[in-house]
Amino acid sequence: MQLPAFLRRPRWRSLALLALLLAPLLWPLQQLAERYYLGELLQQNRQTLDLYVANLLGTLRRYEVLPQILGDLPALHNVLRQPGQAEAVAEANGLLKKIRERTGADSLYLMDAHGRTLAASNWDQPDSFVGRNFAFRPYFSEAMAGRQGQFFGLGTTSGKRGYYVAAALREGGEPLGVLVIKVDLDHTEQLWGNTPERLLATDKHGVVILTSHSDWRFRATRPLDADELAEIATKLPYPTRDPQPLQLNPGDWLIQQQHIEETGWTVRILAPRSLLERPVRAVLISGGAGLLVLMLLLSLLLQRRRHYLERIALDTRTRQELEHRVQERTQDLEELNRRLKREVLEREQAQQELVRAQDDLVQAGKLSALGTMSASISHELSQPLGAIRSYADNAGVLLDHERYPEARENLQQISQLTKRMALIIAHLKAFARRDRQAPESVALQPALEDALALLANRRRSLEVELIRDLPEATLWVQAGETRLRQVLGNLLANALDSLAERAPPRRLWLTTRLLDDGRISLSLRDNGPGFSAEALERAREPFYTTKTTARGLGLGLAICDSLVNALGGELLLANEPGGGALVTLNLQPATSAVGAQTVEDYP
Structure with missing residues (x-):
């Protein structure tokens, strides 16, 4: 879009002519500023002079x-x-x-x-x-x-x-x-030195006796005649008998004075003309700046139309380009959105498959643990079954002989043994069932008792002494019923495996304590050989084990660590300074659950 020539260049000649016409306005501005600031400066100096004269007279009259x-x-x-x-x-x-x-x-x-x-x-x-x-x-x-x-x-x-x-x-x-x-009067003279103006006091001879400028002291402000010089030589009021003249250019100072009749002194205040020239110069600079701003505004007005027309043409081209780019960008975004939807769907499917795989792995770990405990469980069930068969045979013989009280006692023993078998089966069912995903309030001591019950026969066969330091009050933690039992069962089983490698006495300590951050800590400590350096470093890796393949696949601690982290807890492995392994399980606290299930309640 082509613009006219008169719009494509500023009118500098017109601006220069306007500046020449406005420049003479600075002279009356200077005159007005000088008159105003001269009056202000004289009034201010008169007040300063009156103040210092009053101070001087006050000092003198106090001693008169x-x-x-x-x-x-x-x-x-x-x-x-x-x-x-x-x-x-x-x-x-x-x-x-x-x-x-x-x-x-x-x-x-x-x-x-x-x-x-x-x-x-x-x-x-x-x-x-x-x-x-x-x-x-x-x-x-x-x-x-x-x-x-x-x-x-x-x-x-x-x-x-x-x-x-x-x-x-x-x-x-x-x-x-x-x-x-x-x-x-030195203190009075020192006060005079705190002003930008110069102050001086002269005696009847016109010699400076007090001044804010030390170089002026004892100098004559006017010529001295022979009589005055003779009087000075007689009375010796100054350090010299012939005071040198004070060289001052009256054009450089604004001078005001006041005569003190009591002493014959004259006090003068001398303000440098720079105090007047400075504000006048500032006014002229402000006036010149105002003219410059005015010319700049006029220049902007002259170019406003040209800029306006250029902006319209530029906006038109920009709008067309923007519409084209928006259309292209919209197509790209639609394609990207379709790809993102496909990726999100694929990720959700992969996440679901991962959750199912993790759940299956946990379940497999539990079933594997059940398999390793099958011998112990078989022993726990075979003993009451044999006793039941013996008591039933005896009861039949006693009934044949009409010995009813003794037969009733045998039947009561059979009832007690079936209750014991039901409790063992309930522990197995609680351990084997699938857990809910969301954490819940779980009682720590009952879960620990379940895990100990499943391993009781093996503990007795190894002659492991169990030392408990647990509170009587139930401790509630955030966990899953089954997952917590699985973790405790794996940790206890590993402790028994470690104790099997050493000769009696074998001991296992169970202690709990409340941490400073509010978490509940359960510690399992044994007097076995402890962890090797490599085991401490790699114990949480899947399929890492120090046992033979017949006794484990190396998934126990890896699964425990995964389950504890999912519950917001922490699993720590260490060695006791006195020997043996120390496993610490830190769990988040929870409020007591209403109507929480016991082991016997599981279907």
Whole structure:
């Protein structure tokens, strides 16, 4: 499908012309953004400046009243009256040190009327003020003149900056001395360093005394005249007598200031113009991005129709191809479905044949086991039959002689012997009948007794001592009546075969226990020769046997293992450390069956 030429290419020339027309709109956008963000920045800086000035004034005012309050302390007056008394000086030193610790001041010291320091809070430090004369400091002369002394400068002894507050101690209207408190403003200056703006405080000379930028400290913000330089040389407020000028380009900063009348200081906040340029640049970028998006939208609109027509043509071709492929795929699926149905039917038939073959194999195994036990069964039945014949003959003779009580006793013995024969036959019928496929609740102890009864004659002939450790309460397991008897019969028969290979004494232990996972475990242990290494590995293989062909085909343990696995159980083979084989049968527990059949109930 061929499209018109004007639809096959975007109109880039029109877009470029539109961009040229819209670009001048960015200039008024820049002006509006600068005006807005400048007002916001100035307002924010004014609030920051007011906050830091308030913090500075709060720190200074907290100490301004202390010299006047402390000037009435008797310990300080005693030192001024008796400067040579050691006890008075020691008491004053201790008092000033304690006051410094409580107020947080840098230091406190007491001078006499001549400026000599008599007591100080740092009297025990290497840079102690005791004995030093500070009469040259302006705060001393102001305090002696009756005014409050205020001064910011570098300590001549400690070398640390500080704000000095002083007041005279008077007695009878005459000044005795001056008490000075030095305030450390380093913490206040450290707070200033946490802002993106730069803050600085200058004294009356325009020299920076506090700043958030350490390189600006003690630099002059304006030229100093000769009188100011002379005053600086006399009072020594800075580490240098000729402060170097602070080189600042006013065009790089937005400057706001506030004057503090109490100290004569001026606090300034300097915000770099980058703080203003950054949001303005972001607005311009956003505006440019908006124009770009607008042009992209227009470009998309110009190409929308072309894409729409192409999509219609493509959808038509795709739909035709899809219909053709669906038709082919449907035919393939129908053929595949027919093949799958045939395979499923064949698999179901094979599965049914496999189940029948397995069932026939189990039945054959049971009949084979019955054949091996036929001698024992014949012996069990021949004894009561001979006794019945003897008791019947005797009963006839006794009746001829009219000895009726003795004849009745013989008949009772015949009845007891027939009951015994019926029980043996019931065991055989229970063992030989076909079992149901679904597991059911089966009593373990009766099934074990049935298997033992069928092998009782052989056990007695081998003189095998049977040691039982079974609970009195009936244990119910998930199994089939006949299959469980077949498994137990095979396991007991194998144990007797193993014991036949050794000399007496022969012992067979039967024990049960409850496992941690709730399963019921039956253990058969003998003192025979045990399993060989090869037997442990291959015992579950069909037709593997360690017996002669006359005594077995090697299907017993293979059938047992298959039956136990089908019932959800587990058959374990091992050797006892002390000798002999250990066979463990683990079965799933079941609830007691209502009306469960006993051996005598089997038809």
